[in-house]
Amino acid sequence: MRRPIRTFAVAIFSAMCVPTIALTESAPPDASSASAQPDYHPSMGDLMTMAIQPRHIKLYYAGDRQNWSYARYELGELRNAFVRITRTIPQYHALDTANITSAVTDAPFDALAGAIEARDPKQFTVAYARLTQACNACHQSLNHADVVIKVPAADEFPDQQFRPAKPH
Ligand code: HEC
Numbered sequence: 001m002r003r004p005i006r007t008f009a010v011a012i013f014s015a016m017c018v019p020t021i022a023l024t025e026s027a028p029p030d031a032s033s034a035s036a037q038p039d040y041h042p043s044m045g046d047l048m049t050m051a052i053q054p055r056h057i058k059l060y061y062a063g064d065r066q067n068w069s070y071a072r073y074e075l076g077e078l079r080n081a082f083v084r085i086t087r088t089i090p091q092y093h094a095l096d097t098a099n100i101t102s103a104v105t106d107a108p109f110d111a112l113a114g115a116i117e118a119r120d121p122k123q124f125t126v127a128y129a130r131l132t133q134a135c136n137a138c139h140q141s142l143n144h145a146d147v148v149i150k151v152p153a154a155d156e157f158p159d160q161q162f163r164p165a166k167p168h
Pocket residue numbers: 043044045048049052053056092097100101104105131132134135136138139142144147149
């Protein structure tokens with residue numbers, strides 16, 4: 001009985017190899033495109049959905065669970081994500097993205113940083129609400145008032161723990 005199994009395994013292995021070989025052959029190396037990155041241009045809506053929204057939510061859970069070291073990390077992630085967006089989309093409908101972002105988010109980000117350093121849940125809640133208002137202020141001023149952000153209610157990342165892993 002061993003032999004047929006081995007034959008079967010070899011057949012599967014060969015079948016797996018064929019498409020790989022075919023792909024390699026149909027895409028001859030080309031000096032100009034070999035090192036080029038895929039040409040993907042995410043929109044503002046893509047970047048908001050991918051880079052901003054999940055971090056805004058996670059930051060809330062971090063503060064809510066008083067997981068201050070993770071909150072500090074996630075605040076940095078969120079701030080840097082906005083910086084990268086201003087580089088990817090420097091102008092939105094002829095407006096300077098960096099200027100608008102900094103005008104609405106600098107103060108709430110600083111307030112959040114202060115709350116996290118002070119490890120103060122009440123201060124965090126107030127600062128988080130201010131950040132959420134800043135999200136909506138930008139949406140309203142850029143004609144996207146229908147994108148309404150709120151303080152999250154329920155856990156939306158069921159595979160991630162937001163409580164501190166160990167007391168600190
Ligand atoms: C610099 C201004 C600006 C700031 C600040 C901003 N947004 Fe946005 N956001 C936009 C714009 C503009 C759109 C619409 C993009 C489009 O579809 O072209 C958008 C769209 C979105 C969307 C997409 C909605 C959907 O249903 O697809 C989400 C989610 C979002 N923003 C979340 C946030 C959150 C959360 C914050 C705050 C932490 C925030 N945004 C702060 C400008 C901003």
